[in-house]
Amino acid sequence: xxxxxxxxxxxxxxxxxxxxxxxxxxxxxxxxxxxxxxxxxxxxxxxxxxxxxxxxxxxxxxxxxxxxxxxxxxxxxxxxxxxxxxxxxxxxxxxxxxxxxxxxxxxxxxxxxxxxxxxxxxxxxxxxxxxxxxxxxxxxxxxxxxxxxxxxxxxxxxxxxxxxxxxxxxxxxxxxxxxxxxxxxxxxxxxxxxxxxxxxxxxxxxxxxxxxxxxxxxxxxxxxxxxxxxxxxxxxxxxxxxxxxxxxxxxxxxxxxxxxxxxxxxxxxxxxxxxxxxxxxxxxxxxxxxxxxxxxxxxxxxxxxxxxxxxxxxxxxx
Amino acid sequence: xxxxxxxxxxxxxxxxxxxxxxxxxxxxxxxxxxxxxxxxxxxxxxxxxxxxxxxxxxxxxxxxxxxxxxxxxxxxxxxxxxxxxxxxxxxxxxxxxxxxxxxxxxxxxxxxxxxxxxxxxxxxxxxxxxxxxxxxxxxxxxxxxxxxxxxxxxxxxxxxxxxxxxxxxxxxxxxxxxxxxxxxxxxxxxxxxxxxxxxxxxxxxxxxxxxxxxxxxxxxxxxxxxxxxxxxxxxxxxxxxxxxxxxxxxxxxxxxxxxxxxxxxxxxxxxxxxxxxxxxxxxxxxxxxxxxx
Numbered sequence: 329x330x331x332x333x334x335x336x337x338x339x340x341x342x343x344x345x346x347x348x349x350x351x352x353x354x355x356x357x358x359x360x361x362x363x364x365x366x367x368x369x370x371x372x373x374x375x376x377x378x379x380x381x382x383x384x385x386x387x388x389x390x391x392x393x394x395x396x397x398x399x400x401x402x403x404x405x406x407x408x409x410x411x412x413x414x415x416x417x418x419x420x421x422x423x424x425x426x427x428x429x430x431x432x433x434x435x436x437x438x439x440x441x442x443x444x445x446x447x448x449x450x451x452x453x454x455x456x457x458x459x460x461x462x463x464x465x466x467x468x469x470x471x472x473x474x475x476x477x478x479x480x481x482x483x484x485x486x487x488x489x490x491x492x493x494x495x496x497x498x499x500x501x502x503x504x505x506x507x508x509x510x511x512x513x514x515x516x517x518x519x520x521x522x523x524x525x526x527x528x529x530x531x532x533x534x535x536x537x538x539x540x541x542x543x544x545x546x547x548x549x550x551x552x553x554x555x556x557x558x559x560x561x562x563x564x565x566x567x568x569x570x571x572x573x574x575x576x577x578x579x580x581x582x583x584x585x586x587x588x589x590x591x592x593x594x595x596x597x598x599x600x601x602x603x604x605x606x607x608x609x610x611x612x613x614x615x616x617x618x619x620x621x622x623x624x625x626x627x628x629x630x631x632x633x634x635x636x637x638x639x640x641x642x643x644x645x646x
Numbered sequence: 647x648x649x650x651x652x653x654x655x656x657x658x659x660x661x662x663x664x665x666x667x668x669x670x671x672x673x674x675x676x677x678x679x680x681x682x683x684x685x686x687x688x689x690x691x692x693x694x695x696x697x698x699x700x701x702x703x704x705x706x707x708x709x710x711x712x713x714x715x716x717x718x719x720x721x722x723x724x725x726x727x728x729x730x731x732x733x734x735x736x737x738x739x740x741x742x743x744x745x746x747x748x749x750x751x752x753x754x755x756x757x758x759x760x761x762x763x764x765x766x767x768x769x770x771x772x773x774x775x776x777x778x779x780x781x782x783x784x785x786x787x788x789x790x791x792x793x794x795x796x797x798x799x800x801x802x803x804x805x806x807x808x809x810x811x812x813x814x815x816x817x818x819x820x821x822x823x824x825x826x827x828x829x830x831x832x833x834x835x836x837x838x839x840x841x842x843x844x845x846x847x848x849x850x851x852x853x854x855x856x857x858x859x860x861x862x863x864x865x866x867x868x869x870x871x872x873x874x875x876x877x878x879x880x881x882x883x884x885x886x887x888x889x890x891x892x893x894x895x896x897x898x899x900x901x902x903x904x905x906x907x908x909x910x911x912x913x914x915x916x917x918x919x920x921x922x923x924x925x926x927x928x929x930x931x932x933x934x935x936x937x938x939x
Contacts, residue, residue, distance in 0.1 A: 392835045420837035433828040437850040450838050493836075 329405050330367040331533050332391075332501055337399040338555075339386050343606055351450040358606045361386050361397070361557040370500065371531040375544040375565065378554035378582065379602055384537040385428070386557075388503045391535070392425050403501070411548045421451050424499040428506045430486035440464070440489055440509035441474030447496040461494040467522060484515035491522060498530060516540075520547055541584040545569055553577045556613050557605055563638025573638070573645035575620045612642070620644060662774045663758045668930035675929075678922025686918055689735040696729035701884035709902035716807055719904035721894055726909040733886040735912060737798065742869045746803045749809035750860055754809065754852075757817025758844070762825055768818070774812035783808045783870055784877075791879040798881050801874055805867050812863075814858060854931050862924030865917035888913055 338359035349356035361383040389395035427433030441460035467488040508516040552562040561574040615625035718727035787804040874880035875889025895905025
């Protein structure tokens with residue numbers, strides 16, 4: 329049994345008021361995330377990649393109960409979609425989240441010391457006076473920072489505070505939304521090493537949401553590629569980086585700059601923007617931008633093709 | 647990341663020392679602060695400062711120019727203008743304090759309800775706020791005075807009612823933007839309840855700008871009070887008020903300019919003082935205007 333099992337998750341956003349939708353005979357809601365299924369084992373890391381607006385963060389919010397969703401989310405074998413308030417209160421001890429904006433996710437009027445110990449306070453844990461120092465040193469921050477305020481920290485320091493807050497309660501599942509956004513390369517490396525080190529020590533399962541493919545390559549065991557709220561390819565990170573089967577994955581990988589300037593590669597360039605999820609294209613939703621599209625891609629919805637440990641949604645895989 | 651930077655960190659200055667330091671570095675702020683302190687002190691200690699009863703009609707000189715006996719002269723009934731100005735200051739501060747206090751607390755509650763509550767309630771409250779704001783303050787005041795009768799309490803009521811929508815709207819907007827702020831989402835994800843989110847995370851971020859706004863509104867309130875009193879719709883004689891002094895003096899302006907001067911100069915000083923102070927406070931607390939030190 330996996331720690332986290334997600335089955336046919338669907339999140340719908342409201343587009344029109346009920347009355348307007350009834351008058352125009354249109355659907356009032358549209359799926360921002362559709363048919364997402366994955367499993368995550370303890371101690372493993374799954375990466376969720378895709379362009380902005382592909383529904384990655386929405387998946388994260390539904391996992392921590394801030395976004396109503398249909399489908400099934402099982403955590404430790406128990407369905408959490410229908411969990412009661414008090415069950416959620418307990419679950420929030422075990423599932424924690426690192427937010428996208430390192431400074432913006434810290435309440436601006438609280439000192440760093442009260443921010444890092446806040447999870448303990450909220451969950452009614454026994455606290456001692458050195459909790460703040462302990463948590464700050466765990467993430468490699470000087471304990472002097474405890475008396476400072478969020479706006480006085482650098483992005484990297486604020487990110488470490490976010491890590492300390494997320495790990496304060498020894499969670500079993502950590503959701504990291506863009507853990508490297510806004511950080512320069514060396515600080516990105518430090519944060520990734522920190523996450524890796526903590527995972528090997530505590531065995532926490534990590535779900536990383538990002539569009540940073542270098543991050544995915546270095547920290548994840550498995551990766552799922554999202555397009556327009558759906559998974560288009562999923563599998564072990566190594567296999568997918570070595571040989572992407574879905575044209576969208578290939579395009580993403582080839583858009584990732586290589587550190588070797590002499591390397592010549594054929595870039596697969598995508599034209600156009602991601603379509604709006606209100607008006608999903610017919611057939612394969614990627615056909616309009618796909619460099620390998622064939623005429624029938626516009627008509628036939630590709631099913632999910634499983635191939636051992638990986639799978640993809642394309643009828644003409646690479 | 648630089649550990650060196652962390653080790654030389656200065657202790658975080660407290661809010662009060664930050665305000666004082668900011669005011670000292672700002673000339674108009676210093677002027678405003680001194681004026682406000684003087685005005686408040688004069689209002690509080692009025693009975694001990696003035697040597698005459700502000701309402702006592704005396705047999706001495708009438709409409710006398712300033713002298714050592716009567717520092718601002720006397721009015722048409724021989725009352726000491728300096729004592730009357732001090733007493734009027736008390737009324738002005740009382741009206742400002744009571745009405746803005748009431749408007750702030752009511753505006754805070756209504757604004758939070760509108761900003762965080764269900765959509766229909768938000769719409770209903772907005773309709774109410776807009777309806778109230780659509781009356782010019784003085785006209786609305788005259789209407790209320792006609793209904794309830796002129797008194798100090800009526801003035802406070804009028805100012806409070808017309809100010810509530812302003813504060814409520816600001817709080818509502820702030821609450822709405824904070825509701826979706828990432829740090830509030832983060833608190834919810836950690837399991838923080840509504841009271842904690844409201845009192846620890848939302849209110850402190852809303853209150854600062856609001857208090858600054860209130861300090862800049864003090865002159866407006868005092869002008870409204872003076873205006874209503876000038877029209878004879880405010881405080882009742884023999885109670886003194888700057889508006890009453892102005893009204894009395896206005897009828898005799900050909901005989902002596904001193905009552906009009908005595909009634910108007912304090913209004914100017916209060917306006918300048920609170921506006922300067924409010925602007926300086928706004929500059930101190932607006933992080934975008936803060937210089938890196």
